[in-house]
Amino acid sequence: MSGTIIARIETKNQNLSKLLEKLMNSIEGFKVELSLADDNLDLLIYDIGADVDNDFGRIQFLMSRNKDAVVYLTSASADPALLMQAIRIGAKEFFPQPLNIDEVRGALKRINIITSRRQGEVLTVMGCKGGVGTTCVAVNLAVALKRLSPAASVALVDMNLVFGEIPLFLNFKPRYTWAEIAKHINRMDDVFLTDNLYEHATGICVLPSPTMFQGTDGATPQVFQRILSHMRRLFDFIVIDGGHAISDMGMKTLENSNSVFLVSLLSLPCLANTSKMLESFDSWGYPAPHNTHVIINRYIPNAEISIEDCEKSIHKKVLWKIPNDYALTMSAINQGLPLLDVNAKADVTKSFSTFARALLQIDPAPAEDQGMFFKKLPIVRTIFGGRS
């Protein structure tokens, strides 16, 4: 079993909620994300109380918002009329209270909805400080993934809270940004989300950040989590330009990422910041060390600080090196084009393609000495790893 079930538990008492939550978390291979939102659910567990009509009204409302969700009902009452009504609305299980834990566990294990749902990979690119090339890496990685795997759906999300630069890098004027989506989060469904994304000529869909500072009131970490979990249903890959500042939103992004690529340079300040960020991740408990990877951008062989020095100072292996090519990257930015459309043969461009090939596992072991780490990456299942 792979993926996450998004579940909503609505009960009349907290103890019952806690019991169900604990039970779900105890089932091996069953990853549950509890949702506060009324939509985007895989599973609804609802406790019917004394006001039966009101409760069924609520259940039907939730079912109308989540057409594919599996509904389990429970109640302290075993009134046959209630059971009939449960069957009529299409509930898959009814558990009398007190709960028979084995019975509930068995029903949860039978849920086979996960495999049929898309769970895109969230790849967050984050800079150890400003100006290290985070946007350049995010944009060119997203485009390279799409170019190498046209069947894959790829989204690019700008998490720089204000003045994100992706529209400049890809030369378009955004109609909407995620601030608009945040403002109308209650209207969120597949159509609303798709309508708000910009479909770029490269085939990637972009969710830009606000173009002017208008406050970030609606943009709470919870709202962003909702946007992200919806996006994971629609896209195989969601590449996030995470900027470099760690805010509440940034932490939520990291928490929801399958892989985090920390962009750094071979300079003392950058390596010091990289160490501090890795230490912070350790202290928060996420992103997990095996999902966090350091990328050295603007790499020049025989530089004053070597990769070995760097690895010693940050206590971590470097996953990837991107060659230094200021003229080409600057030219691409100024033309609003991805590197692949400016000079596909340049080393810096090829580096992005090789990186994307490794992520997609087109090459089981990329030609460079960097390949061995990719075997450990969890990113492989989506396109070529055989999601069933």
Ligand SMILES: Nc1ncnc2c1ncn2[C@@H]1O[C@H](COP(=O)(O)OP(=O)(O)OP(=O)(O)O)[C@@H](O)[C@H]1O
């Ligand atoms: N591999 C590279 N070789 C040479 N220059 C590069 C490389 N990657 C990025 N740059 C240059 O670094 C500069 C900053 O790039 P970019 O805007 O992507 O960085 P950033 O970390 O997103 O910056 P900010 O903190 O402002 O968002 C650009 O001028 C770009 O040309």
Ligand SMILES: [Mg+2]
């Ligand atoms: Mg940037």
